[in-house]
Amino acid sequence: MSQEIEQLEPRRIWNNFSKLNAVPRPSKKEERVIEFMLNFGRSLQLETFKDEVGNVIIRKEASVGMEDRKPITLQSHLDMVHQKNSATDFNFDTQGIEMYVDGDWVRAKGTTLGADNGMGVAAIMSLLESRDIPHPPLEALFTIDEETGMTGAMGLKGGILRGQILLNLDTEEDDEIDIGCAGGIDITATRDYEEETVPEGSIAYAISVKGLHGGHSGMDIHRGFGNANKIMNRLLFKSTEEFGIGVSQIDGGSLRNAIPRESFATVALRADRKEDFEVKMSEWIKEIKNENSFIETNLEISLNKVEIPAKMMGKTAQDKILRAVYGAHNGVYGMSAAIPDLVETSNNIAKIQVKSGKISIGCLTRSSVNSAKTDLANSLKSVFELADCKVTLNGEYPGWSPNPNSEILEVLKDQYEILFDEQPQVVACHAGLECGILGKNYPDMDMISFGPTIKGAHSPDERVSISSVKKFWTFLVQILKNTP
Template sequence: MNQEIEQLEPNRIWNNFSKLNAVPRPSKKEEKVIEFMLNFGRSLQLETFKDEVGNVIIRKEASIGMEDCKTITLQSHLDMVHQKNSSTDFDFNTQGIEMYVDGDWVRARGTTLGADNGMGVAAIMSLLESHDIPHPPLEALFTIDEETGMTGAMGLKGGVLKGQILLNLDTEEDDEIDIGCAGGIDITATRTYEEQTVPKESIAYGISVKGLHGGHSGMDIHRGFGNANKIMNRLLFKSTEEFGIGVSQIDGGSLRNAIPRESFATVVLRADQKEDFEVKITEWVEDIKSENSFVETKLNISLNKVKMPVKMMEKTAQDKILRAVYAAHNGVYAMSAAIPELVETSNNIARIQVKSGKISIGCLTRSSVNTAKFDLANSLKSVFELADCSVTLTGEYPGWSPNPNSEILEVLKDQYEILFNEKPQVVACHAGLECGILGKNYPEMDMISFGPTIKGAHSPDERVSISSVKKFWIFLLQILKNTP
C-alpha cells in the first residue's frame, strides 16, 4: 500500500511521509514520534537534541559557499489530529495511517491523513538527509502538541534557536504566503445533574447525526459546514418542547479544533407518543436537510429504537443545558475590518458529553484581535453559567501579527513569481500557527508560513494534492538557494 505512495514524485518527501505515517503520533501522545525523530537526526550524524518539553531540534551545516547566509529555522509540528469515521476500526495509539492514491490526491482509509503537518515534517527530513541540495545553515524545529494546546511552542525557551529566519511549513494552499494568524482560547463548561429513573410505559430511541463534512475549526469555519452538536441540540430541544422527552445521554464531536461531524443521543418518551414523535422527527429532519442541502449533501440523521436506559436527566437541568447550547454562538462571529475576507472571530462548539450525572461542553474560540477573543469567550462563559455550569478559560495563545515589511516575505514573493509566472496571495489565516507563540521569545526572527494544498484537514476527508507537493518542494528549494 505505502509502496504506491513512495513511488510518487518527489520521492524524497513521499518516502519520508510514509515512514512518518507508520509511527503513531496523536497529540499529547508523541513519545514514539519524538524517538523516531531523534533516531533520524542521530542516524545522519547531525546535532540532534530534545528540549525540556519534548520539541526536537536538529542542525545541519551550510552547503559549501553558503556558510555566510543567514541561518534558517525550518519548523513543523510532529503531532496530528486523530479523527476517524464511527464505522472505522482504528487505534491511533498503535496503528500507522493507511494511505492510498485517488487521482491527484493522497487520502487515508476512514481516518485523518496527517498531511497536517506531516508534509512539512517530511520536507524538512528530506532536506536534512540530502547531499545535493544547496542550502544555508539549517535548523529544524519539530514541535509537539500543536493541535491541542501548542504546548511545544509555548514551552520552547528563548536562546535555544539560532536561526534568523523561520519558515513555518504548515499552511494549506500552495498559492498563499501567510504572514499572520489568529489566537485562541479553550472554553470548558461542566456541571452535575440529578438522574431520574425512567418512568414505566416509556420507549427509548437513539438519535444519530452523521455524514457531515467536519473539518478544521479555523480554516473551514466560514464554509457553512454543519455542526453535529448544534443539529442534535436542535432536535433535542424541539423534542423536549413538544413531547417532554427525557435525555439519557449525549455524545457529540471530539477534538476542539475539529468541526463536529457526528453526534449521538439516547432519549426516552411515553410509549403512547411513539407515532406522533416519529412523524415530527421526520419533519424536522427534512427541514434540517433542506437548510443544509447545498453544503452537507451526505448529512444523515437517523432514529432507531434502542434498549431502555435505567436513568435520564432531571428535567430542570435538561432544559437549562439545551437552552444554553441553543444560545451559545457557533461559527463566524465577526469578519476582519482590516483584511478583506478574513474571519476575525469565531467559535466552535466542539464536544458535548452528557452521561451518568455529568455534563461537559468544550469550545474553541479564535480571533486575530485579542480583545475580541476574550469578548466572545466571556459571552459564552455567561451563557453556560446561566445554566449553572462551572466555566474555565484555558490554553490561551496569541495570534501572529502581520509584518508587511518582512525581508523574507519579499524573497518568497519574488521567487514565486519567477517560478510560477504569477503573484502569490499574501494572506493572514484564521487558524492557529505557532509563529505568534515562538515570536514571544524570538522577537527578532523573521517569520513566514507556506505549504502544499491540503483539503479537509482535521477530518477523515483530509487529503493532500500530489501535484501541489511537487510545486511546494520546488518552491522550498528555490527559497533556500536565494536566502539573504
C-alpha cells in the same frame, strides 16, 4: 510502506512521509515519533537533541559557499489530529496511517491523513538528509502537541534557536504566503445533574447525526459546514418542548479544533406519544436536511428504537443545558475590517458529553484581535453560567501579527513569481500557527508560513494534492538558494 506512495514525485518527500505515517503520533502521545525523529537526526550524524518539553531540534551546517547567509529555522509539528469515521476500525495509538492514491490526491482509509503537518515534517527531513541542495545554515524545529494546546511551542525557551529566519511549513494552499494568524482560547463548561428514573410506560430512541463534512475549526469555519452538536441540540430542544422527552445521554464531537461531524443521543418518552413523535421527528429531519442540502449532501439523521435506559436527566438541568447550547454562538462571529475576506473571530462548539450525572461542553474560540477573542469568550462563559455550569478558560495562545515589510516575505514573493509566472496571495489565516507563540521568545526572528495544498484537514476527508507537493518542494528548495 505502500509502493504506490513510494513511486510519487518527489520521491524523497513521499518516502519520508510514509515512514513518518507508519509511526503512531496522535497529539499528547508523541513519545514514539519523538524517538523516531531523534534517531533520524542521529543517523545522519547531525547535532540532534530534545528540549525539556519534548521538541526535537536538528542542526545542519551550511553548504560550501553559503556559510555567511542568515541561518534558517525550518519548523513543523510532529503530532496529528486523530479523527476517524465511526464505522472505521482503527487505533491511533498503535496503528500507522493507511494511505492510498486517488487521482491527484493522497488520502487515508477512513481516518485523518496527517498531512497536517506531516508534509512539512517530511520536507524538512528531506532537506536534512539531502547532499545536493544548496542551503544556508539550517536548524529544524519539530514541535509537539500543536493540535491540542501548542504546548511544544509554548514550552520552547528563549536562547535555544539560532535561526534569524523561520520558515513555518504548516499552511494549506500552495498559492498562499501566510504572514499572520489567529490566537485562540479553550472554553470548558461543566456541571453535575440529578438523574431521574425513566418512568414506567416509556419507550426509548437512539438519535444519530452523521455524515457531515467536519473539518478544521479555523480554516473551514466560514464554509457553512454543519455542526453535529448544534443539529442534535435542535432536535432535542424541539422534542423536549413538544413531547417532554428525557435525555439519557449525549456524545457529540471529539476534538476542539475539529468541526464536529457526528453526534449521538439516547432519549426516552411516553409510549403513547410514539407515533406523533416519529412523525414530528421525520418532519424536523427533513427540514434540517433541506436547509443543509447544498453543502452537507451526505448528512444522515436517524431515529431507532432501543432498550429503555435506567436513568435520564432531571427536567431542570435538561432544560437549562439545551437552552444554553441553543444560545451559545457557533461559527463566524466577526469578519476582519483590516484584511478583506478574513474571518476575525469565531467559535466552535466542538464537544458535548452528557452521561451519568456529568455534563461537559468544550469550545475553541479564535480571533486575530485579542480583545474580540476575550469578548466572545465572556459571552459564551455567561451563557453557560446561566445554565449553572462551572466555566474555565484555558489554553490561551496569541495570534501572529502580520509584518508586511518582512525581508523574507520579499524573497518568497520574488521567487514565487520567477518559478510560477504569477503573484502569490499574501494572506493572514484564521487557523492557529505557532509563529505567534515562538515570536514571544524570539521577537527578532523574521517569520513566514507556506505549504502544499491540503483539503479537509482535521477530518477523515483530509487529503493532500500530489502535484501541489511537487510545487511546494520546488518552491522550498528555491527559497533556500536565495535567502539573504
